[in-house]
Amino acid sequence: MSESPNVTLRAATEADLDMLFAISSDLPTWEERNPHSPAPVTRAAWDARGTLAMNADAEESLHFVIDVDGEGVGSISLFDVDRLARHAEVGISLAPGFRGRGIGTTAIGLFIEFAFERRNLRRLHLQAIASNAGAIRAYEKAGFVLEGRRREHAWVRGHYEDIVVMGLLREEWRAARRHESGE
Numbered sequence: 152m153s154e155s156p157n158v159t160l161r162a163a164t165e166a167d168l169d170m171l172f173a174i175s176s177d178l179p180t181w182e183e184r185n186p187h188s189p190a191p192v193t194r195a196a197w198d199a200r201g202t203l204a205m206n207a208d209a210e211e212s213l214h215f216v217i218d219v220d221g222e223g224v225g226s227i228s229l230f231d232v233d234r235l236a237r238h239a240e241v242g243i244s245l246a247p248g249f250r251g252r253g254i255g256t257t258a259i260g261l262f263i264e265f266a267f268e269r270r271n272l273r274r275l276h277l278q279a280i281a282s283n284a285g286a287i288r289a290y291e292k293a294g295f296v297l298e299g300r301r302r303e304h305a306w307v308r309g310h311y312e313d314i315v316v317m318g319l320l321r322e323e324w325r326a327a328r329r330h331e332s333g334e
Contacts, residue, residue, distance in 0.1 A: 158257040160215035160227065160265070167216050167223040172197050174225065174244045213270070217245065217258045224249040227262050229270070238274035239266065243286075251285055259293040267321045274320050280305055281313040294327050295319045 163171065176192040211232035217225035225245035232239040241262065245255055266272045277295065279286050295317040303311035 156219045156252070156254060158254055158261065159218045160258065160261050161218050163214065163216045163223070163226070168198075170223045170246055171216075171226060174246055177247070180247075211239070213266075215262065217243075217254065219249065219254055224254065225258070227258050229262075229266055229272075229275075232272075236274070237272050238276065239272055241266075241275050241277045255286070256289040256292050259289060263293060263319065263324060267324055272321065274318060276316065276318040278314050278316055280307055281315050282307075287315065287317075290317050293319070294324050296323075 172192075172194055175197055178189055178191065211229075211234060213229040215227050216223045217227055225243065227241070227243045229239045229241060241259070243255055243259060243262075263275060266275055275295075276298070277290060278301075279290065281287075281300070296319070297315055298318045299316040301314040301316065304314040305312050
């Protein structure tokens with residue numbers, strides 16, 4: 152039986168740039184990660200965006216690299232933070248060879264703990280294309296629940312798709328952790 156990978160979250164480094172660019176420029180999954188029209192991305196344009204600086208952009212935003220056994224394999228971010236209501240949106244992207252292996256589920260779990268315990272948020276939410284069953288399953292495993300559906304909200308590879316909106320409250324997350332630990 153194979154050992155499960157060691158998944159951690161860390162700041163991006165220069166060594167992660169090729170991986171982050173590959174995810175960012177992956178046209179087959181563009182609509183699952185980006186609200187803008189699909190278009191090829193040049194490395195020069197992507198570099199000009201200042202990817203490593205994303206760790207220091209908007210004061211409340213947060214960006215981590217997902218690391219598996221010492222290798223950067225994706226990114227996870229917190230954005231559109233509402234400081235008054237204490238909520239934010241979560242986004243995650245994994246390199247193609249690392250999807251469907253439980254890595255995203257583990258990374259989301261680590262990220263949720265950081266957002267609730269370290270950033271003192273009280274609610275997280277996210278959006279996913281309704282046909283992205285693997286991502287939705289990972290979000291549900293992490294405790295997110297379906298809150299709504301935006302019908303035919305996204306144009307995805309030649310047809311309209313629904314967007315599902317999912318959310319997680321800090322108290323729900325804490326209750327699930329207490330239940331898992333037998334408290």
